[in-house]
Amino acid sequence: MQNRDFVIENATVVLPSGILKGASIKIEDRIISKIREGSINSNQNRINAQERFLLPGFIDLHSDAIEKEIEPRPNSFFPVNIALFELDKKLAACGITTIFHALSFAEGEIGVRCNNTASEIIKEINRLAPKLNVKTKVHARFEITDDGAIPYLEALLRDRYVHLFSLMDHTPGQGQFKEVASFKNYYGTVYEKSDAELAKIIGKKLSAKESVKSRIDYVVDLCKSMNIPMASHDDDSEEKILWLNEMGIRISEFPVKMEAVRAARNNGIYVCLGAPNVLRGIHRQKT
Template sequence: MKTCLTHARIVTPTQTLDDASLLIEDGRIAAINPVSFPTGATEIDLEGRLLLPGLIDLHCDALEKEIEPRPGVHFPIDFAVQNADRRNAIAGITTVFHALSFANAELGVRNNAFAADIARAVHELRDDLLVDNRVHCRYEVTDTDAPALLTELLEHDAIHLLSFMDHTPGQGQFKSDQAYRDYLARSYKKSEAEIDALLEEKHAAGAGAEQRMRELAETAHKHGIQVASHDDDTPEKARFVHDLGATLSEFPINLETARTARELGMATIFGAPNILRGKSQSGSMRALDAVLEGVADCLCADYAPAAMLPALFQLVEQTGISLAHSIRLASLHPARAAGLNDRGAIAPDLRADLIAVRLHEGLPRVEGVWVAGEPRLLSGGLATA
């Protein structure tokens, strides 16, 4: 289990090393530019390709669309999980946290029973998949039924990240009742009467949300699971979730809230699709502005795994930051934010999660993927190297 990757442009956390080599032994990075290669090691000539740490995606709900590509149309969960796994490998993502919504009011796969089935399936299948598949459970805080189910999943180690979200209109992602109504009508074909009932139920359930959040956060911490908050829209909200023990702020709505979250020691997460599109799909702050203002710690795939890698290269062009800096946003920073101290960078003794990338007409193309030192995807001539 010794592999030598040679003639690579290696991107470390601080710089890019030209015509460099890397030695992998027993699933870990043994050395960068070793003096000599061990006898019997397999050599793969990267022929000038970039060698990057595998990307780490803390929030991606694309698996939901793999399972339910159209409203009411469902594929078998195991089939969808395997498809999502391969999409992530091709995108250069070697650790993915599938974001599953526990929110009965949102229907579709975003309901408690269905989301729990998906979480269990990922947990059962993950040893046989290409990349490291993990579960990020998103709890809609106005749902009164989900806490018992989430507690059960935590007790069975089927959750790797827990986040709190509140889609009550008038704050967060939905700035008004009409925005939420449009979402339900568009996504789930709900009638006005059905939406009225859902909104009434959501507002009524909000009264006990804080206590439910506190109890779930305590349970998560007891099991060593990180807690995040979704769509924080005011500094006060950031302080509240920080007091609950949240260490990540996902998609803060505005610059002031993002700054407050970071001042409190929370890692901020923004969407890579936001970078590629140049704007937020919900009208919140641009991820590009967050990077320029120095308040973005991590980028995630959000709903499009394929957007991760191109967004990192686009950031270099748009902001002038180094490639090493840009890559940290999707590797080292999310690894540390999630408590994964064994990966996230090309450095000795870390887990050898690596991707070989070639630029093709300005777009990055993943041609090699190694997970814990094992080749999981080799193409573009590397397969026969």
């Protein structure tokens, strides 16, 4: 289409102020120049939205999709560059205009979630980002019981390869997994871990708890010094939210209890919910 100017009509438009039904949008030189209820008089090309929703481009702050794109099945890996370009097409087709690819630093746990692999993927994402259709960023997820992740994360942070940093703790007994059984059921089923492998992972997490605070303090101070935004994962109590507030962490992502949600709101902390779970009507915490 040589003439890039066009009008989208008969759309249900989502605006900051509310939803506008039967609306039209005029695009000129790739910029929205007019939004109004009803029709817009114009000789430009017209697209009938047939009352479908028309929304701004989505910003996905936490997507693990790149992990599945690289490793669609256990121990079956695609080259990172191929995975990135293919996923980029899917994201654009879904209306996502900014993506924060979430890479986890959790040595010896699941799939590509090991420190060296995650680090190399992040470097490749940064190298290829200018060639992708979707604005592409990196969300580094730090499993706080993994002391071996610190050197990798420090190097990536100092090189400005990370655009969002989050703390996560999947140790059974809190957060997402209140019981050991729920942890084993999830990781054993989804990631095909044996009982022996699960016991090793849980044992490592529990033994690392004593030195967690020093690791957290170090990476949080580093992020603050470089003005990198921080989030916390699977918050489950008001106490934890108050701790986030003291630490200067401003995002609570996927809180698993309403107590945590309310506390975050009351303390000016942003809440990020999992859209797929909300859409399916499923709460993350299983009791």
